[in-house]
Amino acid sequence: MIKDTDASGNAGILSFIQALNINKTNIINRVNRIGRVNRIDRVNRIGRVNRIDRVNRIGRVNRIDRVNRIGRVNRIDRVNRINKIVSSVSRPFSRFSTEGKIGIFGILCIILMAVFAPVITTYSPQRITGDSLEPPGFGHILGTDELGMDIWSQICYGARMSLTIGLAVAFISGFGGGAIGILAGYIGGYIDQGLMRVIDVTMALPSFPLLIVISAFLGPSILNVILILVLFSWAKPARIARSQTLSLKKNSYIIAARNYGAKPFYLLWRHILPEILPVLFVLVIGISSHAIVAEAGLAFLGLGDPTSKSWGMMLNHATGFRSIYFTPYWQWWLLPPLFMLIFLLLCLAFISRDMERILDPKLKMKKGF
Numbered sequence: 001m002i003k004d005t006d007a008s009g010n011a012g013i014l015s016f017i018q019a020l021n022i023n024k025t026n027i028i029n030r031v032n033r034i035g036r037v038n039r040i041d042r043v044n045r046i047g048r049v050n051r052i053d054r055v056n057r058i059g060r061v062n063r064i065d066r067v068n069r070i071g072r073v074n075r076i077d078r079v080n081r082i083n084k085i086v087s088s089v090s091r092p093f094s095r096f097s098t099e100g101k102i103g104i105f106g107i108l109c110i111i112l113m114a115v116f117a118p119v120i121t122t123y124s125p126q127r128i129t130g131d132s133l134e135p136p137g138f139g140h141i142l143g144t145d146e147l148g149m150d151i152w153s154q155i156c157y158g159a160r161m162s163l164t165i166g167l168a169v170a171f172i173s174g175f176g177g178g179a180i181g182i183l184a185g186y187i188g189g190y191i192d193q194g195l196m197r198v199i200d201v202t203m204a205l206p207s208f209p210l211l212i213v214i215s216a217f218l219g220p221s222i223l224n225v226i227l228i229l230v231l232f233s234w235a236k237p238a239r240i241a242r243s244q245t246l247s248l249k250k251n252s253y254i255i256a257a258r259n260y261g262a263k264p265f266y267l268l269w270r271h272i273l274p275e276i277l278p279v280l281f282v283l284v285i286g287i288s289s290h291a292i293v294a295e296a297g298l299a300f301l302g303l304g305d306p307t308s309k310s311w312g313m314m315l316n317h318a319t320g321f322r323s324i325y326f327t328p329y330w331q332w333w334l335l336p337p338l339f340m341l342i343f344l345l346l347c348l349a350f351i352s353r354d355m356e357r358i359l360d361p362k363l364k365m366k367k368g369f
Contacts, residue, residue, distance in 0.1 A: 096354045103350030110344055114159035125153040125309045133329050143332035145314075146321055154309045155336055161310035162292050162344065165222065169229040169291035174284035177234030178241040182276060185245030186268060195238070202235040211294060215303040222305050225298060229291045237283045244276045278359035285352040289345055296341055311337040 096104065113120065123129040128148040129140070136143045142151040184195040211228055218224040248254065254271055298304050299312025306313070314337040324330050 095358050097350075099350040100354030103347035103354075106343060106347035107351065110159050110340075110347075111163065113156050114163055117153075117156035117160065121150070121153040121156050123150040123153050125149060125157045133327075133333070135328075136332050142336050145317060145333055151314075151332060151336060154314055155311070155340060157309045158311045158314060158337065159340070161222075161308055162295065162341075165226060165229070165295045166288040166292040168226050169233060170284045170288035172226075173230045173233035174237050174280055174287050176230075177237035178276065178280045178283075180234070181238035181241030182245045182268060182272060184238070185242035186249055186264065186272065192242070195242070199235045199239050202232065203239075205232070207232040208294065208297065211298060212301065212303065215298055220303055220305050222308060225295055225304065229294055233287050233290065237280060237287070240279060240283065241276050244279060245272055248272050248275055278355075282352060282356045282359060285348055285355065289348045289352070292341070292344065292348075311341050 123140075126149070129150050130144045130148045132144065132146050132148050134140055134144040134148070140150050140152065142155065144150060145154075180195065184192045211232065214228050214231075215224065218228070249267075249272065254267060257267060257271070295304065295310065296312030296315070299310050300316045300319075302316055304310060304313050304316075315334065318324055318330065318334040318337075321329070321333075324334060
């Protein structure tokens with residue numbers, strides 16, 4: 001009995017030990033499995049992180065590459081645009097003659113002188129800054145007038161007046177009269193006939209004597225001078241624009257466009273106006289010269305604005321001085337405004353002649369005078 005009990009006890013102990021070994025094996029296997037899973041998970045995570053990092057790096061490189069490409073394209077585009085602008089400006093400029101280039105350079109100098117007059121002058125043109133009739137020197141480049149006002153300042157600020165009146169009259173009468181002539185020529189009928197009678201009367205009137213009479217009646221004012229000059233300057237552009245419109249509207253392509261239903265505004269804006277604009281540009285330059293001469297003439301006769309400085313008003317004051325021709329004062333008081341007027345008109349004449357030759361290929365002109 002005792003032996004059977006010991007044997008059964010040993011068997012239980014052995015079975016318990018075997019069970020413990022099995023449990024240890026299972027635990028070890030489980031731990032190994034968990035370790036493997038963790039290692040695999042870590043490897044997968046590391047692989048994912050590496051792949052994400054690679055993708056991010058590739059994306060960054062691609063974005064940087066795209067930005068660089070876009071920057072290169074933008075720089076190339078800017079350079080191309082600048083080259084186009086330079087070529088578009090230099091190509092017409094190269095077609096001008098030597099006199100035309102001198103005229104453009106002279107006009108630019110006068111415009112810069114008028115714009116930067118407060119910078120390049122030391123004194124105000126309305127202030128007494130020196131002795132009466134002081135000769136040119138370090139303090140006053142061109143001397144002073146009878147009141148002691150600086151002549152160089154009057155020249156620079158007077159350029160503003162001449163350019164303002166010339167450009168205002170030229171643009172209003174040139175393009176305004178051209179628009180009236182285009183509409184009258186396209187519409188025709190009684191409107192065209194009535195406009196032609198008004199143009200004939202306006203062009204038949206003596207312009208400068210009427211300018212003097214109307215200026216004396218309305219009073220000296222910049223606005224009055226501009227309106228009077230426009231009143232006598234719009235007829236010529238209107239007549240030329242009307243004649244050009246009458247010849248253009250008979251062309252086959254305009255007739256075909258009208259038959260296909262093109263509106264009058266479309267025909268005028270797309271086909272007729274681009275053909276007439278070059279002629280109007282040439283007329284605008286001629287009208288500006290006429291307006292500058294007329295303003296100087298009115299100011300010389302004392303019909304200009306006395307509160308504003310202009311070259312014509314300077315000539316009026318200089319010639320009004322009794323002993324101007326018996327003293328050396330005329331050398332620095334009379335000659336500078338006269339020289340600036342002649343120089344401005346010559347520049348406009350050179351530019352107008354070359355523009356007419358460039359814009360009208362049928363016109364054959366010899367180079368030079």
